[in-house]
Amino acid sequence: MSLFLRSVRGRSLPRPLPTFALLTAIFFLLFGLWSLATPLMGVPDEPAHAIKAAAVVRGQVLVEDGTSFGHGVHVRVPNYIATLHAQSCYKFNRAQAADCAAPIYTDDTFTNIGVTSAGSYNPMYYWIVGLPTLVMSGAPAIYGMRLVSALFCAVFFAAGFTALTELRRPKYAVLVAALAMTPMVLFLGGGINPNSLEIAATMAAFSGFVVVLDNRRGTKRVLPALATVAAATVVLANARQISLVWLLCALIVGVCSFRLRRVMTVFSDRRVLTAVALAVPGALLGLLWMYIAANGPANVGVAPEGIASPHPDAPLYRGFMIMLDQTYDFFPQYIGTMGWLDTPVPELVALVWGALMITGLVVPFCVRPLRNWTGYWVALAMLYLVPALLQTALWRGMGFIWQGRYTLPLVVVLFISVGLGLRKLRFPGGALSLRISRVFFWLVVACHTLAFVYVLRRYVVGISEIANWQTLFSSPHWQPPLGWLPLTVLYLLVTAVGALLLFRYLYAGSPLVKGSLSHAGKSRPSSGTVADDTEGSNRREPAPSGAASATGQPMSAGESLRQGK
Amino acid sequence: MPSGTIEGALTGIGSNAGQGAVSAWGLAWGSSVKGTYVSYSPDGSAAGLKAFQDGQSQFAVGSAPLPETEASAVRGMCSSKGAMSIAAGVLPVGVAVKLKGVNDLVLDAKTLAQILQGGITRWNDPKIAALNPETTLPDAAITVLVQEGPADTARPVNSYLKDAGTDWNPPAQDRWPGSVKGQVQSPPLDLANKLDDTNGGLSILDGSIIGNRFVAAQLVFDGKPQRLQASSVVDAVSTGNVTASSNAVTQALDGRSGYGLGTVIYMYVCREYTDDHMGRLVRSFGETVLSEEAQKNANAFAFVMSPSKKAVNEGRALVNAIGDGQ
Numbered sequence: 004m005s006l007f008l009r010s011v012r013g014r015s016l017p018r019p020l021p022t023f024a025l026l027t028a029i030f031f032l033l034f035g036l037w038s039l040a041t042p043l044m045g046v047p048d049e050p051a052h053a054i055k056a057a058a059v060v061r062g063q064v065l066v067e068d069g070t071s072f073g074h075g076v077h078v079r080v081p082n083y084i085a086t087l088h089a090q091s092c093y094k095f096n097r098a099q100a101a102d103c104a105a106p107i108y109t110d111d112t113f114t115n116i117g118v119t120s121a122g123s124y125n126p127m128y129y130w131i132v133g134l135p136t137l138v139m140s141g142a143p144a145i146y147g148m149r150l151v152s153a154l155f156c157a158v159f160f161a162a163g164f165t166a167l168t169e170l171r172r173p174k175y176a177v178l179v180a181a182l183a184m185t186p187m188v189l190f191l192g193g194g195i196n197p198n199s200l201e202i203a204a205t206m207a208a209f210s211g212f213v214v215v216l217d218n219r220r221g222t223k224r225v226l227p228a229l230a231t232v233a234a235a236t237v238v239l240a241n242a243r244q245i246s247l248v249w250l251l252c253a254l255i256v257g258v259c260s261f262r263l264r265r266v267m268t269v270f271s272d273r274r275v276l277t278a279v280a281l282a283v284p285g286a287l288l289g290l291l292w293m294y295i296a297a298n299g300p301a302n303v304g305v306a307p308e309g310i311a312s313p314h315p316d317a318p319l320y321r322g323f324m325i326m327l328d329q330t331y332d333f334f335p336q337y338i339g340t341m342g343w344l345d346t347p348v349p350e351l352v353a354l355v356w357g358a359l360m361i362t363g364l365v366v367p368f369c370v371r372p373l374r375n376w377t378g379y380w381v382a383l384a385m386l387y388l389v390p391a392l393l394q395t396a397l398w399r400g401m402g403f404i405w406q407g408r409y410t411l412p413l414v415v416v417l418f419i420s421v422g423l424g425l426r427k428l429r430f431p432g433g434a435l436s437l438r439i440s441r442v443f444f445w446l447v448v449a450c451h452t453l454a455f456v457y458v459l460r461r462y463v464v465g466i467s468e469i470a471n472w473q474t475l476f477s478s479p480h481w482q483p484p485l486g487w488l489p490l491t492v493l494y495l496l497v498t499a500v501g502a503l504l505l506f507r508y509l510y511a512g513s514p515l516v517k518g519s520l521s522h523a524g525k526s527r528p529s530s531g532t533v534a535d536d537t538e539g540s541n542r543r544e545p546a547p548s549g550a551a552s553a554t555g556q557p558m559s560a561g562e563s564l565r566q567g568k
Numbered sequence: 569m570p571s572g573t574i575e576g577a578l579t580g581i582g583s584n585a586g587q588g589a590v591s592a593w594g595l596a597w598g599s600s601v602k603g604t605y606v607s608y609s610p611d612g613s614a615a616g617l618k619a620f621q622d623g624q625s626q627f628a629v630g631s632a633p634l635p636e637t638e639a640s641a642v643r644g645m646c647s648s649k650g651a652m653s654i655a656a657g658v659l660p661v662g663v664a665v666k667l668k669g670v671n672d673l674v675l676d677a678k679t680l681a682q683i684l685q686g687g688i689t690r691w692n693d694p695k696i697a698a699l700n701p702e703t704t705l706p707d708a709a710i711t712v713l714v715q716e717g718p719a720d721t722a723r724p725v726n727s728y729l730k731d732a733g734t735d736w737n738p739p740a741q742d743r744w745p746g747s748v749k750g751q752v753q754s755p756p757l758d759l760a761n762k763l764d765d766t767n768g769g770l771s772i773l774d775g776s777i778i779g780n781r782f783v784a785a786q787l788v789f790d791g792k793p794q795r796l797q798a799s800s801v802v803d804a805v806s807t808g809n810v811t812a813s814s815n816a817v818t819q820a821l822d823g824r825s826g827y828g829l830g831t832v833i834y835m836y837v838c839r840e841y842t843d844d845h846m847g848r849l850v851r852s853f854g855e856t857v858l859s860e861e862a863q864k865n866a867n868a869f870a871f872v873m874s875p876s877k878k879a880v881n882e883g884r885a886l887v888n889a890i891g892d893g894q
Contacts, residue, residue, distance in 0.1 A: 074608070
């Protein structure tokens with residue numbers, strides 16, 4: 004923690020490694036706590052991905068002829084893995100506690116047929132996530148898979164945030180990116196599903212890319228960000244096929260967030276070209292896999308039962324229009340619809356994040372000039388069009404299968420682009436701002452914790468008229484490892500620590516709990532310039548034009564609004 | 569794992585007609601034996617048999633018992649004893665009609681054969697009118713829509729029309745004669761959607777799809793019109809002929825006592841599995857399938873009738889013998 008603070012307070016250059024390590028630990032703890040809080044197979048499509056992972060590490064990488072059927076690809080895995088679909092007794096039924104699921108025994112290892120709808124997915128994620136099943140068995144192996152996946156995702160989220168701190172004016176971007184870590188993003192990070200890695204890697208690729216663009220004349224200073232882009236590119240190319248679409252979207256939004264001249268300069272930089280050269284072979288491997296998968300046996304013949312039905316004769320434009328119509332219907336899923344789409348977060352949480360998201364979407368309309376927001380406009384247009392186009396392409400064969408979580412990579416990029424658009428404004432640091440921020444930060448911590456404990460309640464006693472908060476204490480039906488109460492306390496602590504670190508970063512060492520820290524008195528007095536002075540210590544280029552005032556100093560949002568710029 | 573615990577997943581491939589029943593049986597198994605699960609893919613009887621033979625599934629589902637030579641030749645997960653077929657349910661098949669203003673209709677085998685082959689093209693044809701003297705039939709064209717074979721629904725209709733002495737020569741039991749009009753490559757649910765959009769349409773669908781959505785024509789069996797309803801089908805099943813051997817329990821429907829048009833759902837399982845674990849799992853599943861609760865589930869969820877008591881008892885005996893060396 005102190006390393007992190009020193010890096011942003013006392014040095015002219017950020018120290019990415021300690022920041023990265025600290026953030027990795029925080030994200031890993033958050034994802035890990037979700038891993039423990041969610042019953043095994045409680046994350047969407049988790050059985051299919053767990054079975055695929057166990058098969059891949061056992062050498063079943065390609066889909067063999069004669070193993071592909073309507074419901075998925077058949078693989079040979081230990082019985083405790085093949086039987087994971089049996090854990091679904093609480094699926095789609097939030098009144099049902101998780102105690103209905105059978106225990107997963109460690110000695111249940113005879114080889115059986117497992118069915119996975121992820122059969123033809125790129126094996127990269129599964130090779131890593133499936134490893135615990137080679138050294139462990141039963142429920143511990145599944146938790147092991149979850150934790151490996153959580154670590155994988157934590158690394159990329161941490162790399163993305165670390166990169167963002169290297170922006171010349173990073174505070175708004177870091178703040179908005181932190182708020183984009185909705186309960187849903189954290190929940191997904193705790194499960195076995197490459198969806199979470201896709202969100203993390205897209206966030207990392209975008210963040211690293213914009214940092215490189217922002218530091219075009221000093222790419223040596225942002226080598227970690229450059230490495231992040233290269234690594235995230237390779238990972239996205241080797242995640243799901245759709246991941247490449249998100250990568251492309253992220254790169255386009257990044258390019259549109261800066262002037263074209265700057266982009267051109269960056270792509271003539273030797274270090275950038277080296278990073279591209281390093282990423283290309285990995286990306287080509289991903290493309291090669293796509294070719295192999297496209298020419299191999301089908302992944303699955305029908306849409307998952309109960310979710311969708313095909314519309315072979317449906318006019319495509321109608322599917323497109325329906326999706327456009329539903330653009331904002333997916334927002335609750337971006338915030339938190341946990342489990343198998345059966346457990347929406349409490350209304351308070353939805354309201355708070357809904358307000359944050361609406362604020363984020365509206366801010367660009369209020370801050371001039373509008374041309375500074377090109378990246379945002381493009382990202383917003385993508386939010387409308389890309390899911391609609393992708394779902395339309397799938398409509399005839401699979402019906403309406405789109406879920407909000409699929410779009411989360413783009414949503415995170417969209418909101419970070421809002422932070423980028425605000426980067427030319429002075430970050431408010433006055434006493435009032437501090438007071439408001441403190442309340443607001445605690446509210447966010449409370450909402451994260453409320454979402455967490457509500458999901459625990461859903462699995463411990465179920466959500467029904469006879470299962471309320473009191474029954475959670477008095478008659479729990481199911482208990483996660485460590486128990487629901489210790490997990491909740493731990494989650495509260497970790498989110499609070501995360502909020503504390505972010506607050507001190509944004510407000511130059513100011514404590515989140517006023518007067519509670521021994522060194523609080525040493526923190527610099529809160530004034531309108533504190534934060535900007537700190538940012539100013541990291542300046543490597545003159546303040547950009549645009550929203551900047553005539554003196555070259557960045558304006559506050561209020562000033563910009565007053566001047567109608 | 570405590571000794572005697574049964575936990576595991578079974579995978580089956582087979583006929584479309586079996587989908588609803590297997591789903592209901594799987595639910596019953598999962599609730600009576602915690603930690604068990606069935607994955608079933610309705611890819612067709614032929615695909616199911618191939619997957620079973622290739623060791624890609626522990627069981628398969630078809631609409632006819634395996635011939636003895638074929639059953640004993642099955643390997644896959646089976647030992648040298650081969651496989652067996654067990655009648656596990658009956659899914660009624662009906663003649664679905666979509667005709668504005670007509671809520672009831674009687675057809676006999678000869679008329680149905682002529683309609684399917686295009687010999688009768690309008691609903692007010694005198695031959696149809698003669699069977700329905702109290703119904704005012706509109707002057708509307710008949711549009712035949714049937715699933716291009718192989719189709720689970722073709723088998724019982726082929727048998728019904730052939731037994732009635734019509735000139736009916738299908739190339740295979742589960743395929744329509746080439747002379748049948750309106751053969752389309754659509755799965756049953758899509759076929760139903762097409763029928764829904766076609767006034768004057770006639771199709772052959774299973775009873776679970778027909779439901780209250782379409783008029784199911786009464787069919788004449790043994791000179792008497794029989795309505796497609798559960799009680800009538802149960803009557804035909806309960807007096808239907810049952811045969812039992814070491815590798816098959818078969819069930820027939822008796823049109824003399826009820827509505828006799830239905831697909832018998834046969835489950836193909838190994839007589840002995842090469843892996844004891846599989847044998848235990850399949851035996852447990854088979855016991856559930858033939859239990860009263862699972863059969864009730866299948867009836868309630870999928871409109872699948874139970875085989876006759878005799879067939880169920882014979883089936884249980886075969887299931888209990890899985891893998892015990894008999």
